[in-house]
Amino acid sequence: MTAFKKIEDNLRKEAKSLLESGKVTLVLAYAGGFDEKHPVPYVAKAAADADRLVFNEYCTHNMARYLTRYPKGTRIAVAVKGADSRAVVQLIQEGKVRRDDLVILGIPAAGMKNQKTGEIIDTRTTGSAINPVIHDILLGDEIHGVKAGSPYDVLAELEGMDKDARWAFWKKEFEKCIRCYACRKACPMCYCDPCFMDASRPRWADKSPTGDGTLMYHLTRFYHLAGRCIDCGECSRACPVDIPLYLFHKEVAKECEVMFGQAAGMNIEDKPAMANYKGEDSDQMLGS
Amino acid sequence: MENPYIPMPMNVVQITTEVDTNDIKTFRLTFVNPEDEKKFKYLPGQFGELSIFGKGESPIGIASSPTDPGYVEFTVQRTGTLVGGLVTTALHDLEEGAQIGLRGPLGNSWPIDFLAGKNVVVVGGGFAFTTLRSLINYMIHPENRKRFGDITVVYGARTPGLLLYKDEMAAWQKRKDLVMHVTVDRGDANWKGREGFVPTVCKEVAPSAKNAVTVICGPPIMIKFTLPVFFDLGFSRENILTSLEMRMKCGIGKCGRCNVGNKYVCKDGPVFSLAQLEQLPRDY
Amino acid sequence: MLKKIAIDQFSELVKALLEQGLLYAPVKGTDGVNFRAIQNPADVTLDYYNTVLSPKAVFFPQSEDLIRYRIKKDTPEAQPVPLENRPAVILGVRPCDVRSFEIMDRHFLGAGVIDPYWKSKRDSTTVIGFAFDVNAAADPADFYNTFGYGAADPEGSDVFMIRADGNLLLRGMTDRGEKLLASLGCLQAGDARDEKAFDETVKKGKAVRTRSAEINDKEIAKKLVDIFDNGEFWQKVTMACIACGACTFVCPTCYCFDISDETLFKEGARKRFWDACTFTDFTLEASGHNPRPRIFQRYRQKVCHKYSYHVDKYGCISCVGCGRCIRSCPVNIDIFGIVVEAGKL
Numbered sequence: 001m002t003a004f005k006k007i008e009d010n011l012r013k014e015a016k017s018l019l020e021s022g023k024v025t026l027v028l029a030y031a032g033g034f035d036e037k038h039p040v041p042y043v044a045k046a047a048a049d050a051d052r053l054v055f056n057e058y059c060t061h062n063m064a065r066y067l068t069r070y071p072k073g074t075r076i077a078v079a080v081k082g083a084d085s086r087a088v089v090q091l092i093q094e095g096k097v098r099r100d101d102l103v104i105l106g107i108p109a110a111g112m113k114n115q116k117t118g119e120i121i122d123t124r125t126t127g128s129a130i131n132p133v134i135h136d137i138l139l140g141d142e143i144h145g146v147k148a149g150s151p152y153d154v155l156a157e158l159e160g161m162d163k164d165a166r167w168a169f170w171k172k173e174f175e176k177c178i179r180c181y182a183c184r185k186a187c188p189m190c191y192c193d194p195c196f197m198d199a200s201r202p203r204w205a206d207k208s209p210t211g212d213g214t215l216m217y218h219l220t221r222f223y224h225l226a227g228r229c230i231d232c233g234e235c236s237r238a239c240p241v242d243i244p245l246y247l248f249h250k251e252v253a254k255e256c257e258v259m260f261g262q263a264a265g266m267n268i269e270d271k272p273a274m275a276n277y278k279g280e281d282s283d284q285m286l287g288s
Numbered sequence: 289m290e291n292p293y294i295p296m297p298m299n300v301v302q303i304t305t306e307v308d309t310n311d312i313k314t315f316r317l318t319f320v321n322p323e324d325e326k327k328f329k330y331l332p333g334q335f336g337e338l339s340i341f342g343k344g345e346s347p348i349g350i351a352s353s354p355t356d357p358g359y360v361e362f363t364v365q366r367t368g369t370l371v372g373g374l375v376t377t378a379l380h381d382l383e384e385g386a387q388i389g390l391r392g393p394l395g396n397s398w399p400i401d402f403l404a405g406k407n408v409v410v411v412g413g414g415f416a417f418t419t420l421r422s423l424i425n426y427m428i429h430p431e432n433r434k435r436f437g438d439i440t441v442v443y444g445a446r447t448p449g450l451l452l453y454k455d456e457m458a459a460w461q462k463r464k465d466l467v468m469h470v471t472v473d474r475g476d477a478n479w480k481g482r483e484g485f486v487p488t489v490c491k492e493v494a495p496s497a498k499n500a501v502t503v504i505c506g507p508p509i510m511i512k513f514t515l516p517v518f519f520d521l522g523f524s525r526e527n528i529l530t531s532l533e534m535r536m537k538c539g540i541g542k543c544g545r546c547n548v549g550n551k552y553v554c555k556d557g558p559v560f561s562l563a564q565l566e567q568l569p570r571d572y
Numbered sequence: 573m574l575k576k577i578a579i580d581q582f583s584e585l586v587k588a589l590l591e592q593g594l595l596y597a598p599v600k601g602t603d604g605v606n607f608r609a610i611q612n613p614a615d616v617t618l619d620y621y622n623t624v625l626s627p628k629a630v631f632f633p634q635s636e637d638l639i640r641y642r643i644k645k646d647t648p649e650a651q652p653v654p655l656e657n658r659p660a661v662i663l664g665v666r667p668c669d670v671r672s673f674e675i676m677d678r679h680f681l682g683a684g685v686i687d688p689y690w691k692s693k694r695d696s697t698t699v700i701g702f703a704f705d706v707n708a709a710a711d712p713a714d715f716y717n718t719f720g721y722g723a724a725d726p727e728g729s730d731v732f733m734i735r736a737d738g739n740l741l742l743r744g745m746t747d748r749g750e751k752l753l754a755s756l757g758c759l760q761a762g763d764a765r766d767e768k769a770f771d772e773t774v775k776k777g778k779a780v781r782t783r784s785a786e787i788n789d790k791e792i793a794k795k796l797v798d799i800f801d802n803g804e805f806w807q808k809v810t811m812a813c814i815a816c817g818a819c820t821f822v823c824p825t826c827y828c829f830d831i832s833d834e835t836l837f838k839e840g841a842r843k844r845f846w847d848a849c850t851f852t853d854f855t856l857e858a859s860g861h862n863p864r865p866r867i868f869q870r871y872r873q874k875v876c877h878k879y880s881y882h883v884d885k886y887g888c889i890s891c892v893g894c895g896r897c898i899r900s901c902p903v904n905i906d907i908f909g910i911v912v913e914a915g916k917l
Contacts, residue, residue: 033906061902115904178817179845185814200374211834241625293688293831293844341639543830545828548863555683569801569876570801
């Protein structure tokens with residue numbers, strides 16, 4: 001059982017100490033929201049702010065998402081759970097954040113809960129890293145011996161469908177899409193400014209939710225994240241109309257792992273799969 | 289029910305390139321439907337939404353004066369740097385004889401009744417001169433000239449080639465019922481006129497603030513340095529008028545995009561006095 | 573008049589409404605419960621707290637074709653899309669959402685320009701409001717008490733529907749509502765006991781507590797303008813915001829839209845579709861200048877527009893306290909908390 005209270009105490013302690021000593025200028029973590037089930041991402045800037053920090057099973061947001069807001073050189077402490085820490089690694093790999101600028105506060109957490117449904121978040125909708133893959137300070141004890149299962153088990157149903165049924169499934173899901181871009185904005189890896197959706201010449205995808213613009217947006221985004229998505233599931237939790245985006249992301253992540261022998265965001269020495277070439281890379285063409 | 293989102297069909301009867309960089313053109317439009325022409329009553333300062341199906345719409349100030357019968361003119365800059373703007377590029381690619389759409393007249397106008405009986409100082413910079421041209425032509429029209437006092441115009445552009453409405457300017461300079469000061473930041477071999485920035489020229493010309501209103505349109509940097517000149521001359525903020533730009537879509541105060549403070553720039557503006565502007569949050 | 577129907581006969585009511593024209597009602601889907609155009613009576617559910625998206629889409633669809641065109645070599649062929657003027661009923665609108673229609677009316681029908689798309693749908697639609705369950709607690713995100721709304725307020729609906737003792741009670745609140753009720757043969761007349769049950773439910777609805785604060789329209793409108801330049805406050809309360817459009821799109825009183833021509837090969841339409849002031853490029857101008865490049869500036873615009881500028885322009889706050897924005901926000905931003913804090917500055 002994850003000792004949430006203990007982690008919260010450690011979080012406050014470490015944040016206070018880091019800010020007081022000037023080791024960091026910001027701590028990215030969580031504060032209380034309008035009720036316990038709705039904590040809010042929070043930036044602590046002064047030592048006194050550390051008292052506002054919280055950690056409970058509803059602190060599902062990926063704080064790595066806020067790292068790209070700050071210029072390189074900003075000294076930041078960031079509180080990350082398993083999948084979140086992979087985002088930090090991936091951002092380091094992509095040169096968006098410098099390892100030396102960060103103090104990574106690792107949070108081993110099992111039993112995180114979906115704020116909307118109260119369900120436990122497990123490998124059906126997120127990755128299998130319960131312990132952070134990188135940390136400077138651990139805020140809780142590492143959790144071992146939990147039977148997590150493969151993060152790709154949940155794909156069995158989709159993979160068992162023939163491609164027409166799969167296409168029908170996704171078309172139906174995307175009919176729900178309201179083009180709010182919560183998915184894109186919640187994702188730590190979607191830091192492009194401007195995003196391809198912001199271009200008008202050429203207009204890559206129409207902006208209204210009718211027609212093909214919605215499919216174009218999502219499919220393009222899925223492929224922009226190939227080899228980069230770290231399976232935190234935030235996009236799907238952010239979606240107001242519950243589109244299971246994680247299913248497509250997991251499928252692409254699985255293919256990348258198989259083809260390139262590398263999962264996203266595991267080691268800071270790795271180069272991103274789609275930006276690198278190794279002799280042993282698969283030369284299998286699409287469709288075979 | 290009247291539908292303010294549907295454009296009127298217009299014929300493009302004349303296209304004039306205004307500047308030597310070829311990226312500003314004036315389009316003269318006539319109405320396809322006579323009923324549309326009858327209903328289209330405008331005053332200087334107002335704008336229209338030019339429409340090209342398949343591309344979109346663009347809000348452009350009306351450059352002709354309502355005293356010019358039978359046509360409406362718009363001066364359009366092809367926006368964007370490397371890749372041109374969607375609609376303005378399509379406009380620039382048009383040939384005479386093409387048909388486009390127009391919604392309008394939209395927005396408020398230069399306040400003619402407020403200007404009546406006063407001396408009017410018109411100050412324009414670069415491409416922003418379009419609705420000022422409309423105002424000047426309106427004021428100097430024989431039917432209207434008596435309503436206004438002295439008219440002084442200061443107009444500047446970066447280079448001689450970038451001056452708009454060159455022929456008209458030349459004609460204005462010959463008139464006795466207005467005083468025209470044209471200036472460029474940097475002249476060329478053929479330029480025999482004045483060299484100097486617009487704010488500097490305003491200071492030299494030093495129009496009296498007594499019973500006077502100034503109308504200023506130009507790039508932000510020009511406005512920034514011109515305003516203090518008029519403050520020093522004693523112009524009150526109610527007597528300094530300008531036209532605000534903001535991204536617009538519907539042009540009729542419904543889509544919310546041009547909302548600044550409790551105003552919609554497309555509907556409550558684009559003309560505002562400085563006094564009104566200073567009431568608004570600095571959000572534009 | 574007061575009419576009633578047993579809850580287990582509800583599908584008869586739905587069938588009868590379908591026979592009269594279009595029917596919009598809540599449907600449970602994989603996106604939660606949302607208003608949909610009904611084809612099959614069995615799809616309608618009364619088992620929900622409130623819909624994820626507001627019912628504004630019935631009058632102001634997320635995407636609407638204004639003009640259809642065909643690109644030709646010279647002049648494109650273009651046809652305005654005829655305005656919808658079809659009899660319709662929207663069933664199951666909670667009291668706070670019913671009020672949102674009136675607020676949107678001020679915008680779409682006011683300020684000297686009538687939006688014909690909103691008007692034609694509004695004029696031809698009958699609104700059947702539906703009380704919250706007055707025996708249950710309000711959702712913690714809701715704050716509609718702030719605007720004086722109760723959980724079972726019938727005002728504003730054409731017909732107001734209440735669930736009581738295994739029956740649905742329906743009272744005609746307007747001429748249009750009375751006319752609809754009179755035309756529905758499947759309904760029985762309500763008796764004195766039903767009248768009493770209806771009135772008591774409305775009363776009980778007033779006692780259902782949501783979060784609430786003393787917010788005076790004119791005072792908050794002035795306060796927000798006064799603190800506009802307080803960058804520290806605005807950056808503090810918006811620091812979690814990721815600038816998506818979820819809050820805007822689920823909100824019943826947000827009305828910003830974009831207009832764009834969307835073409836496939838040679839055919840297309842000029843469409844209008846929802847837009848959000850929270851998006852990065854909302855005010856981005858062709859010159860490259862963006863008046864609101866930073867998130868706190870855009871979220872500030874949202875709060876100031878809803879609680880200040882709208883008061884100046886239309887005489888009321890553009891919010892009904894339905895709590896949807898808070899429930900749908902990926903980072904749990906609470907606009908109510910922000911406004912209350914602003915009021916105290």
